[in-house]
Amino acid sequence: xxxxxxxxxxxxxxxxxxxxxxxxxxxxxxxxxxxxxxxxxxxxxxxxxxxxxxxxxxxxxxxxxxxxxxxxxxxxxxxxxxxxxxxxxxxxxxxxxxxxxxxxxxxxxxxxxxxxxxxxxxxxxxxxxxxxxxxxxxxxxxxxxxxxxxxxxxxxxxxxxxxxxxxxxxxxxxxxxxxxxxxxxxxxxxxxxxxxxxxxxxxxxxxxxxxxxxxxxxxxxxxxxxxxxxxxxxxxxxxxxxxxxxxxxxxxxxxxxxxxxxxxxxxxxxxxxxxxxxxxxxxxxxxxxxxxxxxxxxxxxxxxxxxxxxxxxxxxxxxxxxxxxxxxxxxxxxxxxxxxxxxxxxxxxxxxxxxxxxxxxxxxxxxxxxxxxxxxxxxxxxxxxxxxxxxxxxxxxxx
Ligand SMILES: [Zn+2]
Numbered sequence: 001x002x003x004x005x006x007x008x009x010x011x012x013x014x015x016x017x018x019x020x021x022x023x024x025x026x027x028x029x030x031x032x033x034x035x036x037x038x039x040x041x042x043x044x045x046x047x048x049x050x051x052x053x054x055x056x057x058x059x060x061x062x063x064x065x066x067x068x069x070x071x072x073x074x075x076x077x078x079x080x081x082x083x084x085x086x087x088x089x090x091x092x093x094x095x096x097x098x099x100x101x102x103x104x105x106x107x108x109x110x111x112x113x114x115x116x117x118x119x120x121x122x123x124x125x126x127x128x129x130x131x132x133x134x135x136x137x138x139x140x141x142x143x144x145x146x147x148x149x150x151x152x153x154x155x156x157x158x159x160x161x162x163x164x165x166x167x168x169x170x171x172x173x174x175x176x177x178x179x180x181x182x183x184x185x186x187x188x189x190x191x192x193x194x195x196x197x198x199x200x201x202x203x204x205x206x207x208x209x210x211x212x213x214x215x216x217x218x219x220x221x222x223x224x225x226x227x228x229x230x231x232x233x234x235x236x237x238x239x240x241x242x243x244x245x246x247x248x249x250x251x252x253x254x255x256x257x258x259x260x261x262x263x264x265x266x267x268x269x270x271x272x273x274x275x276x277x278x279x280x281x282x283x284x285x286x287x288x289x290x291x292x293x294x295x296x297x298x299x300x301x302x303x304x305x306x307x308x309x310x311x312x313x314x315x316x317x318x319x320x321x322x323x324x325x326x327x328x329x330x331x332x333x334x335x336x337x338x339x340x341x342x343x344x345x346x347x348x349x350x351x352x353x354x355x356x357x358x359x360x361x362x363x364x365x366x367x368x369x370x371x372x373x374x375x376x377x378x379x380x381x382x383x384x385x386x387x388x389x390x391x392x393x394x395x396x397x398x399x
Contacts, residue, residue: 002094002166004036004047005029008082010166013216013223015085017078020313020381022223028075028384029054032393040092048083055079061395065339068391070320074382075392088212089166096125096164103170104157107177107207114257116181122156123173129158137233139163142176142191144183156180167212171220174203174211178260185263194271197240198260200225201248205241205301218304226310228383238305243274245301250279252287253294312356312380319382321348322358322371331364356380 005026012022019025030036033054040046055076062073089099100123108120121142128134130153133141139160143153157176159169178199179191200221208217225238247256247270259267273281290298314322317340324338334345349366352359358380360368374380 001039001041002091004038004040004050006094006166007040007047007087007091008036008051009168010087010089010091011082011085012078013167013219014087014213015081015215016219016378017081018074018319018378018381019078020383021227022219024384025075025078028389031389032057032075032396044092051079051083055083057396057399058392060399061392063339064395065341066344067315067317067388068395071316071382071384071388071392072395073320074316075384088216089170091166094166096159096161096169099166099170100125100159100164100173103211104173104177106211107174107203110207110210111177111181111257114253116257116261118181118184121177121180122154123159124154124156125159125161125164127161129160139169140172140176142179142183144180144187144191146183146187167216168220168224171204171208171212171217174207175199176203178203182260182264182267186265189264189268191264193268194240194243194274195260195264195267196237197242197244198256198267200237200241201244201301202253202256202260205304206253206297209297209300214300218300221304222308222310226305226308228311228313241301241305243271245298245305246279248294248298248301249290250286251282251284252290253297255284309379312358312374313383314352314356314380315385316382316388317344318348318351319380321345322352322380323375325349325352325359325366325369325371327366327369329366334366 008029009022009026012025017025033050035050038046043049058072058076058079062069062076064072104120104123129136129138129141130143130151132151133143140157142157143151144155147153148155157173157180159172163169176199179195182195182198183191204221205217208220225234225241230238244256259270270282321334321338321340321344324334331342331345331349334340335342338345340348349359349361352371353361358370358374359366371380
């Protein structure tokens with residue numbers, strides 16, 4: 001059953017917070033307020049109440065001008081943002097089994113409009129994936145006819161129960177459905193690579209945007225794949241999504257859907273041709289002009305993946321100090337306006353210059369700065385160092 005943290009997560013996806021990684025944000029909130037694990041049906045305003053109480057405690061600590069106070073400020077600001085956000089789904093009645101089935105039906109209707117036709121697959125939420133897939137770090141997977149033959153697994157889409165969460169799991173259904181359609185032909189081949197790029201582009205991003213809107217879809221994608229540090233297992237999804245975007249730009253949506261429909265072998269042939277000779281070698285006619293729907297979708301995915309800087313992440317103190325940095329300001333002026341002591345402002349300016357180069361200072365004076373622009377467009381974000389959360393918890397308890 002959904003807990004208060006699930007509700008906060010859904011609300012966070014539907015607004016623009018400035019934490020750099022949602023799972024670290026979730027961990028931090030839970031450490032500060034373990035009661036967020038409570039079932040939200042206990043009271044209609046439970047989440048609101050817990051978040052408001054936590055915000056008030058953080059606000060008190062945020063008037064301490066050090067690293068811990070800066071983190072309290074950043075968290076409190078995001079919680080305030082979350083409290084004014086709205087959820088597109090009714091989280092109170094959210095049930096993982098019902099939600100995944102119902103989203104699958106909606107997604108299948110959308111796919112059928114694009115020429116992908118197949119009956120709804122078997123969908124099951126399990127505690128552990130069947131062998132030999134139990135070790136994989138996936139949240140969902142889509143065994144096909146070959147897996148049925150080799151390992152006796154019923155074809156369909158499987159989700160891990162302890163990983164399931166509102167919105168994210170539903171968007172994953174749209175991704176897995178692409179594997180389901182592609183695996184109808186040549187299921188003996190490995191469903192990965194460009195197929196995952198197509199699953200992200202057409203499943204998560206195209207269907208996700210249609211059914212959950214742009215803000216949630218964008219935030220979900222970025223929080224899954226565009227974190228400041230990604231391991232190569234997930235980075236490869238981003239790389240293949242980018243290849244799929246280039247295919248969209250050149251050949252249009254119909255080609256991408258028809259590629260899925262023609263099966264795994266065709267997708268692999270296209271991937272091989274792209275790597276060997278470039279996309280010019282595909283035996284397809286390029287579209288002369290994208291339709292308004294395609295152009296609109298292209299703008300959206302460019303905004304999600306291409307015009308985004310995932311590594312402009314600083315510690316909470318530097319984030320907080322950056323709000324007072326103006327060209328021409330001296331360290332003394334920043335100290336007076338921000339409340340932070342000289343030594344911390346000096347260190348913060350040094351890191352803002354040498355680590356992310358968004359400020360240039362000389363002789364205790366800021367000469368040039370991009371901080372205001374980057375804060376306004378929310379491209380500068382704060383990290384949540386684990387050691388600071390423990391200290392913040394002690395501060396909160398002492399208040
Ligand atoms: Zn996949």
